[in-house]
Amino acid sequence: MTTQSSAPSRRSRLRLGPIERPIGQRWVTPYLFLIPGMLLFAVFVVWPASSAVQLAFYKYDIIDPPEFIGLANFERLLSSSEFWETFRNSLVYLVGMIPFTVVLPLLLAILVNRKMRAIHFFRTIYFLPVVTSMVAIAVAWNFVYDDLGVINGVLRTIGLIDEPIHFLTNHDTAQGALIFVEGWKGTGTYMMIFLAGLQSIPSDLYEAATVDGAGAWGRLRHVTLPLIRPFMAVALTLEMMGAMQIFTSVYMLTDGGPGNRTASLGYFIYQQAFEGHRMGYASAAALVMALFLVVLSTFNYRLGKKAED
Template identity: 45%
Template sequence: MSAQAVKKESLKSKFGKGRRSEAMLGWSFMAPGLILLALFVFWPIVYSVPLAFTNYSVIDKTRFVGFDNFVRAFQDDKFLISLWNSFVYIIVVPFIQIISIFMAILVNSKVKGINAFRTAYYIPVVTSMVAVAIIWSWLLSSNGVINYLFMSLGLMDEPLGWLTNQKTALASVMFVTLWKGIGYYMMLYLAGLQSIPKDLQEAAMIDGATKFQTIRKVTIPMLKPYVFFCSLISLMGAIRVFDEVFVLTSGGPGTATLTSSLYIYEQGFKKFDFGYSSALGLIVSIIIALLSILMFRVNKKGGVNPY
């Protein structure tokens, strides 16, 4: 073997060892997070599938019941109501996306103090849901600021308990979700806007397009991959919504704000009927998977990678 070939082999061996050491270093950094995910996310998901076919309960003897839990689910009026409320919650998704896009466009400029505005818009995202619930419970109470403003403007004759009225409770909780989620999606869209080549927007302006036409014909089409991603995670979040409902209304008044996640929680951790709770969770997971597949198909036909 020539000296050149020996040199190549030694370099290949050195680079191979370097890559392996980098890979090991990467896995070692990810290991704590992966272990936590395996223990508290992946294992419960895997374990809940066979559990859904049993009558597992803390206070009862466990036995295999086949599809009885699933039959019971579709005969359970409260579960069907909670599922309907979860679907109604999807209405908030397009509003979040549209407002987030236009807010991202507004803050995507090099103006003095713009970082302060970005921070202010993002604060609700990192604020504790408990703190948010306390503030909005006060604002939406019968003697709160919202009623005071509406009555001062002559829009209402008498105070209304927004979270205690069956007609307004779900819409009020949806509004809180909208308010809290806008900043998160705004930052994602802001990242997308900053990846769009400036040349395209400048070319459109030179060709005589107005600012609005440039946004509609250039900016928003270029954001299609981000719109798809944000809409998908927002859709899944809307169906699985739990925190806002649990803290603000606990599913009341009556079943006005009872969502599927909250009902699953009640069956599992209040009634200790873990078999039935697992079956309900599996049904909701299948629904989310089907909606996600549908979104992938629709966006694939429309094209999610225009550039």
């Protein structure tokens, strides 16, 4: 939840206006306040971030001292079919979760943005998976997806299938099944973002549109969608960060399988580092991932800015 950052497109946040020095403040005061935070920041953010870059050029298995091997990690990475497979899988997660980020949550937000009895109750229900841990959710969905689970049961009862679908072990359905779980868990977050967006639209705009003869569809198309676009940009940024970091659901539900079909980049990095003890190699993969995220963020930032214009 803490990664729920604000839009990168908000430049106003970064513009720090001049602030007068308060009465009687000594020059050292701000630094005294900053000591604990900056100490932690240096040790657990700056240091690791810089050594992540360094490590990518070393061979390191924790036991033997690190050995400089230049670009060998990257060469091996880029010629590894396993890496490309997980990279491709991560892209599928990224794209596959977009409907759960902008389409479904927007529809839900429109649905629950009404003055109705018990509407808060429904919002709460839809938000429930957001606060629940992925570990617990994975255990639950493991039952739901079982050969004799609820989904197969319903499909069989209504006669759509004769044989159960092995959702989590079938090559064709496994990743879709994981995308659905991740989407299901995250939808509530985006619903609240869009709810904030909808409630920021002045109601007289809708009245004006109605006077101009716009129906429900026209109001959605010409009032809601244009004004909600900045919120979509925020949702997409969060989705990208989240989708590229998918790990727990894979770890708990499929172990990356069948084959490597559902292994995400995050899962690949974890495996290489903590099961294969290839710290340098895994760092190289992490670096490629970070680079890819920078490219994506820049792209999305541009998109968000366009939406604001």
